[in-house]
Amino acid sequence: MGRNDIVADGSTGYIISFSIKLNIDRLAGASCPDFSGYVQSVTAHELGHVFWLADNPPNTASLMNQNRDKSVIKTPQAYDYANVNAIY
Ligand SMILES: [Zn+2]
Numbered sequence: 001m002g003r004n005d006i007v008a009d010g011s012t013g014y015i016i017s018f019s020i021k022l023n024i025d026r027l028a029g030a031s032c033p034d035f036s037g038y039v040q041s042v043t044a045h046e047l048g049h050v051f052w053l054a055d056n057p058p059n060t061a062s063l064m065n066q067n068r069d070k071s072v073i074k075t076p077q078a079y080d081y082a083n084v085n086a087i088y
Contacts (some may be wrong), residue, residue: 001026001027001042002021002045003020003021003023004019004021005021005040006018006050013052014065022046026033035044038071041068041070041073042070045063046062048063048064052087053083057083059079062077068069
């Protein structure tokens with residue numbers, strides 16, 4: 001439903017640029033009573049990748065879990081904050 005393109009410096013790992021794209025056709029087809037919240041969840045998930053967070057961590061209460069309830073988990077969760085703090 002979303003994708004990102006990240007360009008990073010090969011030696012430092014620092015992000016040089018990124019873009020996030022949402023597939024509005026797939027989002028519009030998703031049965032969700034909270035469409036704007038759903039879009040927020042997918043956008044925030046893709047932004048998580050910009051912080052080098054990976055998909056499907058072992059903790060299911062994560063914005064990065066692809067099977068999260070997107071009408072409920074729309075922002076970074078405690079697990080996600082801890083991972084970003086661990087990386088940076
Ligand atoms: Zn992802």
